[in-house]
Structures are given as C-alpha cells and as structure tokens.
Amino acid sequence: MSTVSGFVEYPVENVHRLIEPGPVVMVSTFDGRRANLMTNAFNMPVAHGALIALVLGPWDHSYEALSDTGECVIAIPSIDLAERVVDVGNVSGGDVDKWQRFGFTPAPGAVVRAPLVMECFANIECTVADDRLVEDHGLWILQGERAWYDAAKRGAGEFHHRGDGTFSANAATLDLRHRMTKWRYLTGD
Numbered sequence: 001m002s003t004v005s006g007f008v009e010y011p012v013e014n015v016h017r018l019i020e021p022g023p024v025v026m027v028s029t030f031d032g033r034r035a036n037l038m039t040n041a042f043n044m045p046v047a048h049g050a051l052i053a054l055v056l057g058p059w060d061h062s063y064e065a066l067s068d069t070g071e072c073v074i075a076i077p078s079i080d081l082a083e084r085v086v087d088v089g090n091v092s093g094g095d096v097d098k099w100q101r102f103g104f105t106p107a108p109g110a111v112v113r114a115p116l117v118m119e120c121f122a123n124i125e126c127t128v129a130d131d132r133l134v135e136d137h138g139l140w141i142l143q144g145e146r147a148w149y150d151a152a153k154r155g156a157g158e159f160h161h162r163g164d165g166t167f168s169a170n171a172a173t174l175d176l177r178h179r180m181t182k183w184r185y186l187t188g189d
C-alpha cells in the first residue's frame with residue numbers, strides 16, 4: 001500500500017465517499033404516459049437561485065423521459081422512508097410501477113407534468129437549464145421553478161448516502177450564522 005507524507009493511499013475511485021453528496025432524493029418524471037420514480041444521491045446546488053446539478057444517466061429508465069420532456073421533480077424524503085427509497089433505486093421503472101410497488105403517491109404540481117411525491121417533505125419542480133454535460137457525464141443542470149414544503153413530513157430529517165450502501169442521518173446542527181459576516185444575506189429565512 002503506498003504512503004505519502006504519512007498518509008495511506010485511499011482508492012481514488014472511492015473519493016465520492018469522502019465528499020458527502022447532497023441528501024438522497026427521488027426524481028420523478030412523466031413520459032407522457034406513465035410517471036416514474038428513481039433514487040439519486042449525486043446532486044448539489046450550483047448557484048443561488050435554484051440551479052441544481054444532478055447526475056442521471058442512460059442506465060436509468062428515467063433518462064429518456066427527462067431527455068424528452070426536459071422536466072422532473074426532485075423530491076426529498078425523510079430518513080423514515082430510507083428503506084423504501086433505496087428499494088426505488090434498485091428496480092427499473094421499465095419493469096414495474098414503483099409508485100405502487102413501494103407505496104409512494106403521485107400528486108399534481110403547479111408547473112411540470114412530472115408528479116410531486118406526497119410522502120416527501122419537499123418537492124422541487126424543475127426544468128432542464130443546461131444539458132451540455134449530459135452526453136459525457138450524465139450531468140444535468142436543472143432550474144428549480146417552484147418548490148413545495150411540508151414541515152410535518154420532515155420527521156428526523158433528510159439522509160445522505162455514504163457511497164457504499166451505508167447512509168448517515170443529520171448530526172446535531174451547528175449554528176454559526178453570526179460568523180457568516182460576508183454572507184449575511186444567506187442566513188435569513
């Protein structure tokens with residue numbers, strides 16, 4: 001095993017396990033006939049103003065619907081739903097109706113035809129803002145158009161994939177808003 005300056009080498013193909021991605025989300029799409037649902041952990045905000053980067057590749061049945069319609073909903077589940085959410089990420093919507101199979105309820109949003117997920121505490125209706133990196137990396141830049149939130153469904157909060165089938169819950173919150181002197185405008189409601 002190699003070492004450098006006292007560090008043991010970490011497999012570079014596993015560094016995504018060190019850089020914790022955004023919360024585990026579900027992406028809902030509608031292909032004109034059926035709505036589908038997939039699980040996604042490679043996502044992050046890229047700019048204030050609801051620009052979101054999300055990896056969704058041609059290996060997913062959802063890819064075609066997102067490509068064709070340019071629309072999706074990012075739904076954020078609480079950790080109470082973790083087992084069913086992982087199951088959604090282990091079955092293709094080309095084979096089964098995952099809403100029915102895993103007990104999720106589609107509901108109309110305001111802007112896009114992909115449905116909101118009733119069981120999730122937040123739903124972000126998105127359109128595709130930039131698809132220039134999709135072919136090479138499956139990386140979509142999405143524009144959040146409208147967002148819907150239900151505090152009562154947040155429960156124990158969102159959860160995070162550690163990259164290997166293990167997940168972490170949110171730890172205690174550290175409130176350092178008073179130190180965000182350069183970014184004070186970000187700290188209000």
Ligand SMILES: Cc1cc2nc3c(=O)[nH]c(=O)nc-3n(C[C@H](O)[C@H](O)[C@H](O)COP(=O)(O)O)c2cc1C
Pocket residue numbers: 024036037038039040041042043055056057059060061062063085086087088089090091092093094161
């Ligand atoms: C915890 C977890 C995280 C996942 N993250 C992603 C991801 O970020 N991007 C992706 O394309 N697929 C991801 N997947 C895989 C898809 O959810 C999986 O391919 C799913 O079956 C796609 O559904 P679909 O074929 O109906 O679109 C993840 C799966 C799990 C279980």
